[in-house]
Every structure is written in structure tokens, then in C-alpha cells.
Amino acid sequence: MVNGAQAVIRTLVDAGVDVCFANPGTSEMHFVAALDDVPEMRAVLTLFEGVATGAADGFARMAGRPAATLLHLGPGFGNGWANLHNARRGRAPVVVVVGDHALAHKRLDAPLESDLDALAGAVGWVRRSLTPGTVGDDVADAVGAATRGQVATLVLPADVSWSSGASPGVAPRPRARPQVPDPTALAHTLDAGTVLFLGGDALTADALLAAARVAAGTGARLMAETFPARMARGAGLPDVPKLPYPPGPALAALEGVRQLVLVGAPAPVAFFAYPDVPGSFVPEGCRVDVLTEPGESALAALAALAEAVGADPVLAEAAVPAVPDAPLDARVLADVVAAVLPERAVLVDESLTSGFALFPATAGSPRHDVLSLTGGAIGDGLPMAVGAAVACPDRPVLAVQADGSAMYTLQALWTMAREQLDVTVLVCDNGAYAILAGELENVGAAAGGERAGRLLDLGSPSLDFVALAAGMGVPGVRVTTGPELAGALRTAFAEPGPHVVDAVLPRP
Amino acid sequence: MVNGAQAVIRTLVDAGVDVCFANPGTSEMHFVAALDDVPEMRAVLTLFEGVATGAADGFARMAGRPAATLLHLGPGFGNGWANLHNARRGRAPVVVVVGDHALAHKRLDAPLESDLDALAGAVGWVRRSLTPGTVGDDVADAVGAATRGQVATLVLPADVSWSSGASPGVAPRPRARPQVPDPTALAHTLDAGTVLFLGGDALTADALLAAARVAAGTGARLMAETFPARMARGAGLPDVPKLPYPPGPALAALEGVRQLVLVGAPAPVAFFAYPDVPGSFVPEGCRVDVLTEPGESALAALAALAEAVGADPVLAEAAVPAVPDAPLDARVLADVVAAVLPERAVLVDESLTSGFALFPATAGSPRHDVLSLTGGAIGDGLPMAVGAAVACPDRPVLAVQADGSAMYTLQALWTMAREQLDVTVLVCDNGAYAILAGELENVGAAAGGERAGRLLDLGSPSLDFVALAAGMGVPGVRVTTGPELAGALRTAFAEPGPHVVDAVLPRP
Structure with missing residues (x-):
């Protein structure tokens, strides 16, 4: 038996969450103290919560697994909220541990009391851990929720953290992305009027190579969402343009498209509304098909399609510009x-x-x-x-x-x-x-x-x-x-x- | 008739809200453009939303009236949330104008879409303005809500901002703080076992002088809350100690107190919970009376009490230390x-x-x-x-x-x-x-x-x-x-x- 904080960190580490971007306060001091009991956890101090949450976002995109962040009550969560929003939008797994007042202290309305649950709930999954006996399992559930591609927040009351009688929980093993039942159903609808609109895991190197084979075999064009969480690029990969950000060029890029096939990306919409500009960028009369939803395996689907209708792809040659001898622009x-x-x-x-x-x-x-x-x-x-x-x-x-x-x-x-x-x-x-x-x-x-x-x-x-x-x-x-x-x-x-x-x- | 943005700024200025701490984005561009139409509004650019909201907090405390802040959708509100929390805790009036997507754009789930209303609702009053025809009155209501001592958020959809057909609203005139019916009811219960616990508007110079007369006439002690929003101090005013922050000294400062009289302050509680330390600092058996609730007129109540039982007060003499010729500590x-x-x-x-x-x-x-x-x-x-x-x-x-x-x-x-x-x-x-x-x-x-x-x-x-x-x-x-x-x-x-x-x- 250990105290709550020790059980939290042990559960995280056992589940492969071994980095914590931290900006702690008083209610997190037992978590901080427990870092010396579980040396497998690497704690990285940040000077502002937005750095901690953004670092967890970047870590998840590159490592493919969550980091933890350690935040301090409602205001700390508020400071980290914007970059958790970015993580949510990119489906990056993040585990947020946020300290809160001890259970009996909540009703006293102390100065730092606030509606922390509302802040956390507005950006993802949230669980308030209520006893040392359950905190290990609560953390395990949070890791499980995060690995489904979301921000998962564990609210950790100070006394649950400092009380003994806790034990580590076991997080579920991450599942592989589910495969769509019949990815080749669309195969014979693709032609030069088609755009394969790629996002999420359709932008890994292997998925892009499969998509390029589909394009080569059908005449379909490839296009990436405007702000991918992570996209493989460079020589040896297909040179896939992104949907432009400004509405005019975006509408032009999709003009005349007969069929839009969504692969791990939502249908394209304007970033902002503008007077007299359509909010959706799907051309009128264009058929929209979904190959994979975000979270499903784009690679498996694209590979199956490539198997069915693929051909040798066109890939970017190694070629870099000369350094211009000119003032910067x-x-x-x-x-x-x-x-x-x-x-x-x-x-x-x-x-x-x-x-x-x-x-x-x-x-x-x-x-x-x-x-x-x-x-x-x-x-x-x-x-x-x-x-x-x-x-x-x-x-x-x-x-x-x-x-x-x-x-x-x-x-x-x-x-x-x-x-x-x-x-x-x-x-x-x-x-x-x-x-x-x-x-x-x-x-x-x-x-x-x-x-x-x-x-x-x-x-x-x-x-x-x-x-x-x-x-x-x-x-x-x-x-x-x-x-x-x-x-x-x-x-x-x-x-x-x-x-x-x-x-x-x-x-x- | 003007556009929504112009009506918003005109309403604010007419209600005396003529400073706006801003960190705008695309959805606030009409508000920004309208600044040249309503030159009475002073816009102050900040490089981060937390600066804008904290500046509005400080402005309100010193000016006694709200400033506006201009923020950008949910993430901008998140970045400003922590200092709005501070404003809420100090009952500082703040008007938040936060731009949001155009009405028809909301359902498209564009990248910046989020549960902005949850963020705003977690820190105060919130209204989403839905038509140009009502936006002026919505702003007026927000100013009215703010002047009751709270953070008041107006969510301003981009198209409500850019559409014509708006007209300015009229904010209610700020009311004076209500007076308690019988402030002298407690007069004859006060003695050397009493602490007058002062917060909020009980810490203005005039209220402190009245409190000091009550103390001199009854033997009661004066004590200020630990983190006052604004407190007048210095030579010629009573030297009122603050309740210490650490639990040990705080409990010692209130030890043996028979009666705690709250004047514009909540009853004292620990900032954080600690193992084996009480959360409330009110001594066992101590009677707690409320002279004025936060928001009521402490000055009027203290003046009435001083009239009934006051005597010549003890005030701080002008006296400053010499500059020590020593290394800093x-x-x-x-x-x-x-x-x-x-x-x-x-x-x-x-x-x-x-x-x-x-x-x-x-x-x-x-x-x-x-x-x-x-x-x-x-x-x-x-x-x-x-x-x-x-x-x-x-x-x-x-x-x-x-x-x-x-x-x-x-x-x-x-x-x-x-x-x-x-x-x-x-x-x-x-x-x-x-x-x-x-x-x-x-x-x-x-x-x-x-x-x-x-x-x-x-x-x-x-x-x-x-x-x-x-x-x-x-x-x-x-x-x-x-x-x-x-x-x-x-x-x-x-x-x-x-x-x-x-x-x-x-x-x-």
C-alpha cells in the first residue's frame, strides 16, 4: 500500500506514461514528493501551464502515446486550456492530472475554489478521484480514455493524494485502430474527378505511399487537411498539397471536384465565417464518401484500396533550392x-x-x-x-x-x-x-x-x-x-x- | 443604425466603459475596425489574454468601474480565465467581449469551435448575443451585471458584429451599495474579545477610519482579510493587520477570540487544506456575526456603529525605516x-x-x-x-x-x-x-x-x-x-x- 500520489505515478509509469510536464502548486506537493519514490517518471518543469499542455500535445504527436501534465486547480487548468484544445482537435492523447482541494475543504469556498470540472469537461474526458482505494483505477481509466485519442483529466483532491491505502491500477492495453469492414467498396467510383482528402493517420509515410498508389491507379487527386497534427513529408514521399487556409484559394482548389473521399479527416469547412462566403468548402453537387472516420485505420483502408486499384506512385524527388543571396522575406x-x-x-x-x-x-x-x-x-x-x-x-x-x-x-x-x-x-x-x-x-x-x-x-x-x-x-x-x-x-x-x-x- | 460592433462599443462608452484591454483575432475584426468610429474608446493592446483580463481586474479595483476586454473565442477566453477568476474573487467588475463564430458557422465544428459558454459560465454572468437588433441591449445588460461586482461575458458572434441594423443600448446606472437596516444592533456586543474582520469595501480609507473609531470605543480588534482586493494604508490610517496566510500563525492570530464580526468579508478559511489542520479558522465556540455581506455598504454600517459607540481612533504615525546598508534579503x-x-x-x-x-x-x-x-x-x-x-x-x-x-x-x-x-x-x-x-x-x-x-x-x-x-x-x-x-x-x-x-x- 502506498499513498495516493505514489499510486498515481506508479499507475502512469506502468501504463507507459513516463513523462510529466509539470507546473505544480501546493495541492500537488505530494505528487511532487512522490517523484523521488518512482524514479521511472521523468518530470519536466515548465514556467506556465500552457507550456506544459502544449508540450504534452507535441510529445503525443511524436511518441504516439500520452505524456502526463501536472496542473494546479482551476486557474492552472485555465492557463493550460488553449493547448489542450489544440490537442483535442488533433486527437492527441494527453493525461492531465490536476490537483484540487481536499474533499472536506471544497465546501469552504477558499480563494482558489472554482468550477474546475466545467473547464475540464469542456475539453474532454474527466474523472474526479474520490478515495485512495480507487485512485489507481481512476488513473488507469484516464490513461485508457486518453489512448482513445482524447484529453483525459484526473482531478486529484489533495487528501486523496496524501492518504495511504492506495494501490496502482492497471490501464487497458492500447487497442489498434479499428479497420473498416469493406475499404474497397469505393474502389471503382474513383477517377480524375475525385479528391482523396487526407487527415489524421492518413498522413503517415506508409499511408501516404498507399494513397499515392491509389491516386496513380485511378487518377484521383490527393489533398491534405489544412492543419494536420502530423504529416510525413520530403523526398521519396508523394508531394501532397494542403487545402489552402484562405477561403478563395480553398474554394478554387476544390472547384469542379465530383467526389470527395474523406480519409481520417472531417469534411472541409472554412476556418472562420466571412460575409457572403460559404462555410462548407464541399462544392455544390459533389458527392462525399467516407473511407475512414478519424480514429479508424486509414493505413489499412488505403492499403486495401491500393491493392485493388493501385499503380506505381509519383513521389517527390530529392531537390532543395539554393540559398538565395538576398534580404529575407x-x-x-x-x-x-x-x-x-x-x-x-x-x-x-x-x-x-x-x-x-x-x-x-x-x-x-x-x-x-x-x-x-x-x-x-x-x-x-x-x-x-x-x-x-x-x-x-x-x-x-x-x-x-x-x-x-x-x-x-x-x-x-x-x-x-x-x-x-x-x-x-x-x-x-x-x-x-x-x-x-x-x-x-x-x-x-x-x-x-x-x-x-x-x-x-x-x-x-x-x-x-x-x-x-x-x-x-x-x-x-x-x-x-x-x-x-x-x-x-x-x-x-x-x-x-x-x-x-x-x-x-x-x-x- | 450602425453595425453590431459599432453598437457594442457605443453602448460601452455611453455606460462609462471607455477602456478596452484587447487581444483580438479574426472574429473580432469588426470590433477592431469600429474603434475608429467610436474614438472615445481607448483600446490597449496586450500580447496575451491573461494580460488583458488582469489589466481589467486592476483597472476596476482602482477606477471603481469596469473596463472591457476583447478576447478571441474559447481558447482566448481560456488564456484569460485565471485572472478573471481573480477578478471574481475580488468582486471586481469586468466586461468581457469575446468574439465567436457566426451563427450559421457554429454547427460546422470548425477548428476553433469549443464550449466557450462553459468557460464563461464557470467564472460569472454570460450572455450570447443572437441578433444585431438586440446586441446593444445585451451589452447594456452585461455592463449592468458587471457593475454588480462580477465578471460579465458577452459572446459576440462574428455576423452579429458585422451586420447592420443595430443600435446602442442603455446600461442601468450603477446603484449605490445597499445599506443594512440596523447596523447598530451589534453595537453593545462588541468588546475586547471581538475581532472586526474587514474585507472588500471595509478597507477603503473612510471605512477604516470608522472601524478604528469603533475599535477605540469598544476595545474590539481590527483585522483585514488575507488577500484584499484593495486596501488603503499608510500614515494617518489605522494600522490594521492582515490575517496571516500560513495556518499556524492564522490560528494563533484568532486564538481566544469570542466574537468575529464580518464586515464585507467571508468567514476566514484556510487557503489550502493540510493534514490535521482545521479548514475553518473560526475558533471553537466563537460567535460569528455579519455586519455587512460583501456587496453591502460597509462604510455606512461602520459609520453608524462609530456614531453609536466610537471614540478617538489610534492611527499610524508617519514613520519610515532608514535604508539598510546591507545586502538584500x-x-x-x-x-x-x-x-x-x-x-x-x-x-x-x-x-x-x-x-x-x-x-x-x-x-x-x-x-x-x-x-x-x-x-x-x-x-x-x-x-x-x-x-x-x-x-x-x-x-x-x-x-x-x-x-x-x-x-x-x-x-x-x-x-x-x-x-x-x-x-x-x-x-x-x-x-x-x-x-x-x-x-x-x-x-x-x-x-x-x-x-x-x-x-x-x-x-x-x-x-x-x-x-x-x-x-x-x-x-x-x-x-x-x-x-x-x-x-x-x-x-x-x-x-x-x-x-x-x-x-x-x-x-x-
Whole structure:
């Protein structure tokens, strides 16, 4: 018999959840103390809960299994909520352990009392553990829920944590994704009017290769969802375009499509509504078929289809651009990244407007994985880079990060320094919320006046990312040309530990 | 007739809500555009939603009226949630305008879709505005709800914002606080066994002076709640101690009390539960009377009591310590602050462990107001300083800020620089979550092992607050002795605009 906290950590470790991104408070002190009793658990301190939850998101995407996060009551959960939203949208498994007041203390309405269950319930599965005798099984259930592709929260009252009489629970073994009964039923409906719309696990390397064979055999086109949780890319894989983000190009990309086959992706909708623009991007009269729902095995279905109607696929050749000898802009930045990206890199893409050229430029780069902003809640990029680096210590991580979004969870740099993670942060420093300037036009708002413009501008004062990085123990350098950027990135990839490269772009 | 966004801003301004702390996204672009149509609204950009909501909290405490915040869908609300929790706990009026998807877009489950209403409902009043024809009245109702001392959220769908056919609503005039029918009923029960337990509006200067007369006339003691939203202090006011935070000293402070009279404060409870420590601090057998509930007029009740049983009060004399010629520690820091605090300062206190000596030291300093951490959600200090400075441009603001908590919402520095707010940030730089080391003992957890200790340590790498401040355009200086700190604070108070003073304290 152990105390509740010890049973929680032991249950997690036994279920393969052996990393915990933590920002604890008083109600979590027994959990913290128990870390010395269960040394298999690696605890990674973050300076803000949004870093902890985003790191768990990135970890799950790369490791394919959940990390835990340790948060502090309702406000701590609130601080971590946005990146749990991103995890939910990407179906990334995350186990949240959140401390709460002792059972008898709840009714006293102490200052930190709040409706924690409402916050947790709004983003996934939630269980309040009520006795030391059941806490091990409660944790096991939470791990089980998480491995079904969701955020699972265990609310852990302080006295359940500190009381003895607990024992570890046993989490269910993760199930393989279910296979659809007859994946080839659609085989003979596919032709040049078809788009296979790929998301989730249809974007692994093997699934993409199978999809490419289907495309080659039927004439169907391949297209990826706009913000994949994880997508394999590079030379030797099919060069699959993403559905564009802006409504105009998105509608154009799907114009004339006769059949949309969804493979692990929901039907395409506009990210936001705009006056006089349709919310659904499915063309009128287009037939929508579902090959696999999110959570089902896209690989099995695509492989069966390829077996039935496949042919030799067209794959991207190894080809990278030269480093442009020019001042930086978004295109030069993209070419440099494509030119220097190392083999097996993890590219965390929260570049937003500055990254529009990045995706096409890197199609022929060495094989890599791309993680993108699944839920639209900015501030997941740097935390995800932390989690990806912890999950894959043998792979270089490159975070291509918009400047405004970087400021949401910049504290991630400190954890990179403390853990000496091999992360290169490339800040796309254009000094503005550039995406909003475009959106101001898209929504039909009057061309912004001076006061509106001031709300989209990150100048006055300018952010100095080299100083900010230094303040958190990360070396940084500012670059303004293609060759400077290439040199800085090559140095960062060659040296261990984190680096910040502040790429100064034209102001919009 | 105007569009929804214009009606929202016009209604706010007409109701006296003329400051908006904003972090907008696409769904708020019409609100942003409308700022140029209603120039009476001052929009203050923040780089993170927690800064916007904390600034609104600080503004409300100092201005006595709500500011608005502008947030972006569920994730933006999540990012701002913790400081709204603090506002709720301090009964600070805040109007939250949060953009959401257009009405017809909700069912499409776009990436940013989430249960926003659950988040908002968990922290206060919430209304989803459904038509341009009603949006003005909806805003007016939100302002009315906020002025009753709560967080009031208006969910503003994008199309309600962009559609025409709206007109401004009229918010109810704020009501004065209700008076209790017979405040003198308790008069003859008060004696030396009585503690008047003061909170909320019982901590204004006038209410404190009335309370001091009651104390002088009856022998009753005065005590303030542990974390007041706003408390008047300094020479010429009674020196009222606060109920200590740690359970042992708190129980000792109330030992032997026969009668506790609550004036604008809830009955005292422990901030957290601890093994074998009572959750309520009310001594056994102690009678609890309520003079005024939070929200009722403590001033009127105390004035009536003073009229009935008051006598000449004992008030704090003007007396400040000398600047100690010694290396910094928490006591030296407190003496220096007390020695140099300017007349009419706003002292935002999120100093936590480093500030234990601050409160007694400043009793004889020039008159000032103290804002403290009402809801226990760290990261409100720097944002509140932003809001206080916007509310009171003619008063110096001093934020005494723990280092770990500073890192939650450090982006506030950028807004201080942009708006050139007269804020001095004194970072209590002890390189640790020092409060948690104490809590690890309080909860009875085993003396922390090496792995536990690492989760409470902010070193490796050390944070460099001077570099971090420089990165956001704020000048900073590092100090290690009493005279250096005094000099740096005097310079900061004398110069306009924000300053950071990084006070290096002994590591715990």
C-alpha cells in the first residue's frame, strides 16, 4: 500500500506514461514528493501551464502515446486550456492530472475554489478521484480514455493524494485502430474527378505511399487537411498539397471536384465565417464518401484500396533550392529552410502568414515530419517543440514560429534550456499580427483606420527576441539575409541544445 | 443604425466603459475596425489574454468601474480565465467581449469551435448575443451585471458584429451599495474579545477610519482579510493587520477570540487544506456575526456603529525605516520599499514569500493603496499594474512581484512600454518557487528528494529579468544591496514610463 500520489505515478509509469510536464502548486506537493519514490517518471518543469499542455500535445504527436501534465486547480487548468484544445482537435492523447482541494475543504469556498470540472469537461474526458482505494483505477481509466485519442483529466483532491491505502491500477492495453469492414467498396467510383482528402493517420509515410498508389491507379487527386497534427513529408514521399487556409484559394482548389473521399479527416469547412462566403468548402453537387472516420485505420483502408486499384506512385524527388543571396522575406526564408533542413527533422510549423511558402519549398527536402496548429489556438508551437524534443531526443526539432504567437508561450524557451533540448527556434519576425491585417479585409471590415491598425502592430516597442532568449538562457542571433539565416540554422543544428534565430522580415 | 460592433462599443462608452484591454483575432475584426468610429474608446493592446483580463481586474479595483476586454473565442477566453477568476474573487467588475463564430458557422465544428459558454459560465454572468437588433441591449445588460461586482461575458458572434441594423443600448446606472437596516444592533456586543474582520469595501480609507473609531470605543480588534482586493494604508490610517496566510500563525492570530464580526468579508478559511489542520479558522465556540455581506455598504454600517459607540481612533504615525546598508534579503527589501514609497502610490503586491515583511514595514509610509492576489491565481500582478496605471495616470504604480509568478504574464511589460505607463516593477528574484518549499513541509510531504526539489527551483538556467525587460522595451537594472535598490527605485519613480528593478535575493 502506498499513498495516493505514489499510486498515481506508479499507475502512469506502468501504463507507459513516463513523462510529466509539470507546473505544480501546493495541492500537488505530494505528487511532487512522490517523484523521488518512482524514479521511472521523468518530470519536466515548465514556467506556465500552457507550456506544459502544449508540450504534452507535441510529445503525443511524436511518441504516439500520452505524456502526463501536472496542473494546479482551476486557474492552472485555465492557463493550460488553449493547448489542450489544440490537442483535442488533433486527437492527441494527453493525461492531465490536476490537483484540487481536499474533499472536506471544497465546501469552504477558499480563494482558489472554482468550477474546475466545467473547464475540464469542456475539453474532454474527466474523472474526479474520490478515495485512495480507487485512485489507481481512476488513473488507469484516464490513461485508457486518453489512448482513445482524447484529453483525459484526473482531478486529484489533495487528501486523496496524501492518504495511504492506495494501490496502482492497471490501464487497458492500447487497442489498434479499428479497420473498416469493406475499404474497397469505393474502389471503382474513383477517377480524375475525385479528391482523396487526407487527415489524421492518413498522413503517415506508409499511408501516404498507399494513397499515392491509389491516386496513380485511378487518377484521383490527393489533398491534405489544412492543419494536420502530423504529416510525413520530403523526398521519396508523394508531394501532397494542403487545402489552402484562405477561403478563395480553398474554394478554387476544390472547384469542379465530383467526389470527395474523406480519409481520417472531417469534411472541409472554412476556418472562420466571412460575409457572403460559404462555410462548407464541399462544392455544390459533389458527392462525399467516407473511407475512414478519424480514429479508424486509414493505413489499412488505403492499403486495401491500393491493392485493388493501385499503380506505381509519383513521389517527390530529392531537390532543395539554393540559398538565395538576398534580404529575407517569406520566400527567401522558405527556400533557406528547405535548403538546410536536416534528415529526420521535426518541423513544428506555427509560422502563420510568414510560412505560406514553406510547405511547397520543402517537398523535396530530406524526409521529415511536420506538426501544425490543429485547433487554431496560437501559442502551441514552442511548447510542442519542447514535447517533440523530449519524445525524440535523437531528432533535430525546428520550430518555425510567428512572432506574435511566440509571445503567448515564450516561457517554453526556459524549459528548452533547462533540459538542453535540441530545438532550433526560427522566429518569423515581421513585427505584426500580419494574419489579422488580411482578415480585416476578408471579413469585409472597412479598411482599418489608424486606431484599428495599432491593434495589429507589434512595433512601438519592437520585440527583441535575442534579448528575450538570453533572458531565459538560450543563445540567439538576429539575421537579415538568406546566407545569414542559412549559416545560423546550420550552426544551430550542429550544436547541441536550443538556439533562437530571429529572422527579421519586411514589415507588412 | 450602425453595425453590431459599432453598437457594442457605443453602448460601452455611453455606460462609462471607455477602456478596452484587447487581444483580438479574426472574429473580432469588426470590433477592431469600429474603434475608429467610436474614438472615445481607448483600446490597449496586450500580447496575451491573461494580460488583458488582469489589466481589467486592476483597472476596476482602482477606477471603481469596469473596463472591457476583447478576447478571441474559447481558447482566448481560456488564456484569460485565471485572472478573471481573480477578478471574481475580488468582486471586481469586468466586461468581457469575446468574439465567436457566426451563427450559421457554429454547427460546422470548425477548428476553433469549443464550449466557450462553459468557460464563461464557470467564472460569472454570460450572455450570447443572437441578433444585431438586440446586441446593444445585451451589452447594456452585461455592463449592468458587471457593475454588480462580477465578471460579465458577452459572446459576440462574428455576423452579429458585422451586420447592420443595430443600435446602442442603455446600461442601468450603477446603484449605490445597499445599506443594512440596523447596523447598530451589534453595537453593545462588541468588546475586547471581538475581532472586526474587514474585507472588500471595509478597507477603503473612510471605512477604516470608522472601524478604528469603533475599535477605540469598544476595545474590539481590527483585522483585514488575507488577500484584499484593495486596501488603503499608510500614515494617518489605522494600522490594521492582515490575517496571516500560513495556518499556524492564522490560528494563533484568532486564538481566544469570542466574537468575529464580518464586515464585507467571508468567514476566514484556510487557503489550502493540510493534514490535521482545521479548514475553518473560526475558533471553537466563537460567535460569528455579519455586519455587512460583501456587496453591502460597509462604510455606512461602520459609520453608524462609530456614531453609536466610537471614540478617538489610534492611527499610524508617519514613520519610515532608514535604508539598510546591507545586502538584500526580504527584510531589507521591505524596509527600502517603505522608505522610498511615494505619496499616493498604488502598490500591487504579488510578492508572495519575499513580501512577508512588506506589510508591517509600510504601515507608516505615505498614504497608498495595496492590491493583492484575491483568487490565488498567480500572474495577476504585472497585468494589474497595467490596469492600475491606465486607471490612475497621475499616481505612481509599484508592482512588487515574485519571480516565478512574474513569468506567467511577463508580456505585460510590453504593454507598459507601448503605453508608457508609469509602473515600477520590483522583481523579488530568489530563483525559486519558494512558497512551494514551505508548502511541501506544510502538507506533511516527505522532506523533498532531489527530483522533487528540482521542480521548485528556477535556476539552471537563471532567469535574467534585465534582459527579458530589454526584450520588451523596458529599461531594467539589477541590484543586490539596500542602497542600490533605494537608488534604483527613486530613479524609476522620478522618470516617466516603466522600469524593471531586478532585486537579487538569497536563494532559499
